[in-house]
Amino acid sequence: MRFDPIGDCGAYRVYPPVRRDDRGSFQRTWCAVAFEEFGITFKAVQGNSSLTKFRGIVRGMHFQRAPREDAKVIRCSRGRIHDVIVDLRADSGTRGHVYVNELDGDEGTMLFVPAGFAHGFQTLSDNTVVEYLMGESYVPELYDGFRYDDEAVGISWPEPVRGISENDLRWSSLAERFPWFRAEGA
Numbered sequence: 600m601r602f603d604p605i606g607d608c609g610a611y612r613v614y615p616p617v618r619r620d621d622r623g624s625f626q627r628t629w630c631a632v633a634f635e636e637f638g639i640t641f642k643a644v645q646g647n648s649s650l651t652k653f654r655g656i657v658r659g660m661h662f663q664r665a666p667r668e669d670a671k672v673i674r675c676s677r678g679r680i681h682d683v684i685v686d687l688r689a690d691s692g693t694r695g696h697v698y699v700n701e702l703d704g705d706e707g708t709m710l711f712v713p714a715g716f717a718h719g720f721q722t723l724s725d726n727t728v729v730e731y732l733m734g735e736s737y738v739p740e741l742y743d744g745f746r747y748d749d750e751a752v753g754i755s756w757p758e759p760v761r762g763i764s765e766n767d768l769r770w771s772s773l774a775e776r777f778p779w780f781r782a783e784g785a
Contacts, residue, residue: 600633602711605700608686608693610716611639612700613672613709626707628674629732639711641670643732651678651722651729655761657747659719660754660770662687664741668714670734675702678727680720681757687777688715695773695780697754704728719747721756745773751780 601614618625634641649658660683663669673682682700686693701723702708712718714734747754747763749772774780 600627600630600637602637602639605684605698605710606693606696608691608696608698608716609713610684610698611637611711613711615707615709617707628676628707628709628730629672634711641672641711641732641734643672643734645733645736647731647733648676649729649731651727652725653761654722654725654727655758657719657721657756657760657763657767659683659744659747659767660685660717660749660752661719661742661744661767662715662717663735663738664743667735667738667741670714671712671718672709672732673702673712673718674707674709674730675704676707676728676730677704678722678724679703680722680727680729682710682720683718683754684710684712685717685752685754685773686715687717688713689779691715695752697752699755702729717745719754721758721760723758743776744770745776746770749773 602611
C-alpha cells in the first residue's frame with residue numbers, strides 16, 4: 600500500500616494495490632500490518648456502509664466528540680464522491696482547515712482520517728456506496744456535526760445539492776459549535 604499525505608494534518612490518501620485479470624479484480628481493503636509499518640496505529644472496531652441512491656446528495660458534516668473521537672478509513676466501493684474533512688483538533692496547527700479529495704470506486708483509493716476531524720461527502724454518481732472502518736464505536740450522545748453549507752467554513756460542493764437529511768439540516772454553524780472557530784476566523 601502507498602500512503603500519500605494530505606497536507607500536513609496527519610490524514611493520508613491510501614492506494615492499495617489492485618490485481619486485475621480477465622475475470623475482474625482483487626483488492627485488499629484493509630491491512631493493519633501495512634498501516635503499522637507506515638507508522639499509523641489504527642484499530643478498527645466498527646464497520647459501516649452507506650448507499651446513496653442519487654448524485655448530488657450531501658452527507659455531513661459529522662464527527663464524534665471527546666472522549667471518543669474516532670479515526671476512520673473511508674473507501675468508496677461504488678460510484679464517486681467529493682470527500683471533505685475538517686480538522687477540529689484543539690492542539691492542531693491545521694485546526695479549522697478543510698481538505699478535499701475525490702474517491703472513485705473504480706480506483707479503490709482510501710482515506711485515513713485521524714481522530715478529531717469532521718467528515719462529509721457529496722455523491723458524484725447515482726447508487727454510490729461508501730464504506731467506513733471506525734476506530735471507535737458509535738456513541739449516540741457524542742455524535743455531533745455542523746452545517747454542510749456553513750459559509751465561514753467555505754466548503755465548495757461541486758454539484759448542486761440535490762438532497763440532505765433532516766438531521767444534517769438541523770446542525771448549527773461551526774462557530775456556534777466551537778467558539779475558537781469564530782475567535783480565530785479560521
